[in-house]
Amino acid sequence: MAIAKDRTITRQLAALFDAGAIRALTDGQLLERYRRGDGEPAELAFAALVERHGEMVLRVCRARLADPQDRQDAFQATFLVLIERARSLWVRDSLGPWLHQVALRTASRARASAIRRRRLEGEAAEVAANREPHEAGVPPEVAAVLHEEIGRLPGRYRVPIVLCDLEGRTCEEAARLLGRPVGTIKSWRSRGRDLLRRRLIRAGLAPAIGIEAVIAADIARASGSDATAGRMVRAAIRMGSEGSGVGIVPASVRTLSRGVARSMLRQQGGMILAGLLVAAGLGTGIAAAMQAGGDGARRPADAAAGAAHRRPAAPPPPDVPAAAAPGGETWPLSLRDAIRIGLENSEAVRVIEPDAKGGPAEGREAARPGAADGVSPLVIAPASPTGDLERFRSDVMGKVRRIAFEYWFLSAAHVRVWASERAVAEAKEIRDREQAELVAGKGVVGDVAEAAQRLEQFSLDLVTRTSDLMTHERQLRKLMGTPAADNRRIVPTTPPRHVEDPPALKRCLADLFANQPEVLRAKRLLTDGQGHRAEDLDGAAEALIPELADGAGGPAALHEAQALLEPFGAGSLALRQAIDQARGAVVRSRQEAEQKSRQFQNAARLRIAAGQRLDAQRAYHEERRITIDRILDAVSQYYDSVGKEADYRAQYAIAMDSLEADEGTLLKTAGIATAEAPRSEPAPLHRQAIGAGRAAEAAERPRAGEDAPGTDTTGRTFSFHFTLKTGPRPIEVHGSFTVGPAR
Structure with missing residues (x-):
């Protein structure tokens, strides 16, 4: 009798559990009953297996996959593999360990497919946003x-x-x-x-x-979600009641299960082949070992000595990514050029050519933009005349800070990809060596399987980190205003700043008082609008910062500072608020930079220790003194520590940029000077083109309300020539036009 509804199966299953008919059966007995395919008993046996192990399989899928649909596909594919392998599977006790391994394989394959799908669809940036918040x-x-x-x-x-x-x-x-x-x-x-x-x-x-x-x-x-788990279990039971699940299994689930089944068959076939090779070479291996005689005692030391010459020490992480990357054209980009391109493509900024003494800024590079001698500052001005130059500086600092943020994270992403590539290369080398040892009759099948499994995990990590790199690259292009169609790989060439303790708080607050745009704006409104002397105002306002004032500070000092500002009238309230807000921001930013400095120093020490451990484990593995999982753990630990060190170094650089922005010194550090917008020149109709390969053509026309030139220019030909800096290479635009009567 066929059972048509899941509710009937669940009721009868519960009754059988209560009666003890199924509870006493082992997984092997349930699997044997399902293999016989005796109608209702087979369906109930499979339902019992799903009920018994479904929660564990769901936990594995939930841990590896963020998308609910991917979890459901992996859950169903795991039990579909059980259905397809049921007749060839022999289990004496429990299916749990076998299902745990199948669920891990299925979830890993589903995760890799999801990453590839998002990369092709350009949705890698939304992965973090779509992730469910964890309880x-x-x-x-x-x-x-x-x-x-x-x-x-x-x-x-x-x-x-x-x-x-x-x-x-x-x-x-x-x-x-x-x-x-x-x-x-x-x-x-x-x-x-x-x-x-x-x-x-x-x-x-x-x-x-x-x-x-x-x-x-x-x-x-x-x-936490019993309803979702129940739906998945019922779907798996329906799938089992249909045998192979034809007609009710989604195509994505069937494709996933077939991929997992093929990989398991390949691994099983490799193990059988390895066993045959071991059996065939057993006699040869024994004879060779006996013939070696007394030389065998010296081989471990000789192998270790040879390994010391063959293997270099754990490679240190690069300061900057490699200038040439395989698989496409690269764009070596310094932070100074990234900032310049972003400002040139901003509609609110007008870039003024640097003076001839220093030469153009393009192509020049320093460890920190603008810090090297001989590099002219990049002079910028508002695109239109404005009387609020401080607000313009504040807006520009915000844009420079955002560009530097993505630039440093892109640089760290390159280091993480480099670390993953090296981990994959080392895992391949270990796997190949274990396979060669197995063929020679000296290895173990389990070691080959362990190396292959770890290599697969390293490869998945490489895919994920490459996707993160592409996300940061797209964000940087967006901030610079370059075309999204430009498929060159951006390679940062400016190394992150040297990590050290941030400046003393008193120095930071002194820079704030002299450079912070909002503080300068509040002081300018008092001096320009009310005629107060700047020296008198500075002396009174500086007393509002306890760290800069003489004496012990405290409420009495603050009251005295407020009394000094009373002669400046009601406008001093805005100055007090600006100083108080800026001081709080600087204190918080400095604490953040100090924390990131300590975290980087700890990460650097851990990376050095992990490198030393990897070197030692390599030598021990060459001598066969440790198991393969320990050398693979050492490889994973070292290259993970490289990535974490790069992350903390980027976070320190970002924290220092934030501190300099709160102080008001970020533009000076970046080698950028500001000027007022020219008021006497007619506003040009052409603007810088956004993106390489786009040029704006326009001729300067008379302003509205102005008289046209008195001379007749009809029939005359004019030529023009100008240069656009919209990328790593300047674009020259030139041409001519002839003046004719209006149509």
Whole structure:
């Protein structure tokens, strides 16, 4: 009798569980009953497997995938793989560990497909915005790493954690399923938890609570949406009741499951082939070992000595990305040029050519823009005359700050991609070596599988970091005003500033008082509008900043400063507010810069320590003194530390730019000078073109209300020639026109 509705299956399943008919069956017995395909019993057996392991599979999918639809596809694809492999799968005790591995593979493949899809659709910038906010408890990134590390544990440690921690069984139940003593299961579970804790610490996600609490929080987080989980379980049960699921399985789920099944078959075939090669070469390997005789005792030392000559030390991260990147044309871009292009393409800014003494600013570069001798400042002015030059400077500083923000993050993204590429290269080298050792009869099949799995993870990380790089590149192009169609890879050439402690607070506040635009504007309104002397105003206003005033400060000093400003009238209130707001911003920015400096210094020390550990683990691995997971962990830890160091260095540079913007010194540091807009020249009708390859053609016309020239120019030919700086290369525009009668 076929069961038509999921409610009927659920009711009968609950009745059977209550009666104890299915509860007592192992997963192997349920799978055997499903394989026989005896109508209703087979459907109930598959439903029992889904009910038993569905929550654990859903937690894995939720940890690896942010999009709900991707989670549902991965969940259904996991059980579709079970349906397709049911007749060839043999399980003695529990399907949980096998389903956990399949769910990890399926979710990883779905994540890679989603990343490729977003990259092709140009939606990489929306990934973070579309991510669901996580509930209180374990963060999503910790949950993702947790399940990845569980999947990488050795089998004897992984199985008890999956059965007891992820599926909620007791150690006694797990011992009965595995046919092991309870003490052995408890010992393996404890060792697995310790190994998980150490790996989370090495990954930089060390929890403040124990690993038991992390797993419990992950379970609580994943069980927050019972309605969604119930729908997924019912869909999987329907899929199982139809056998292969034809007609009810979406195409995306079927494609995903087939990809996972093919990868599993390839791995299984590789293991069988490796076993045959080991059997065929066993006699040769033994004979060679016996023939080597006494030379064998010297080989580990010789191999380590040779490895010391063959392998360089852990490569340090580059200060700037490589100037040439494969796969397309590159655009080496300094921060000074990025700022100049952004200002030239701004409608509110008019760029004035630097003086002849220093030469044009284009093409020149310094460790910090404008800091090197011989580089002329970039002189800018408002596009139209304005009486508020301080507000113009404040707006320009905001634009310069945003450009520098994306520039530093793009530079860090290049370093992260470099680190991922090196990690992939080293993982490939380790995998190839293990395969060669296996063919020679010296390796282990599990080591080859471990290296291949870690290589796949490194490759997925490379895809993600490349997508992040493209996102920062698009944002920088948008801020500079360059065409989005320009597909050259931007390569930052300005190294981040040297990390050191920020200047003393007193010096920062002194710079604020002398340069901050809002403070200068408030002082100008008092001196110009009321005729007060600037020296008298400075002496009274400086007393509002306790750090700059003589004496102990406190309420008495503040009251005295306010008394000094009373002769300046009601306008002094705006000055007091401007100074108070600017002082608060500078104090906060300096604290942020100081914190980022400490974080970078800690990250740099961790990167050096990780590099030393990688060098040592390489030598030990050459001597076969450590297992493959330890050398792969060392590779992962080092290149992750390289990326984190680059991130903190970029954050420090951004914090210092913010501090200089709050002080009002950012334009001076960037080598930018401001001037009033010319009032006597007629306003040109042409503006700088936005983007390379676009030129504006226009002739200067008389202003409205002005008389035309008295001489007749009809029939005369005029020529024009000017240069546009709209990218790394200037564009020269020249031509001629003939004056004729109006039509």
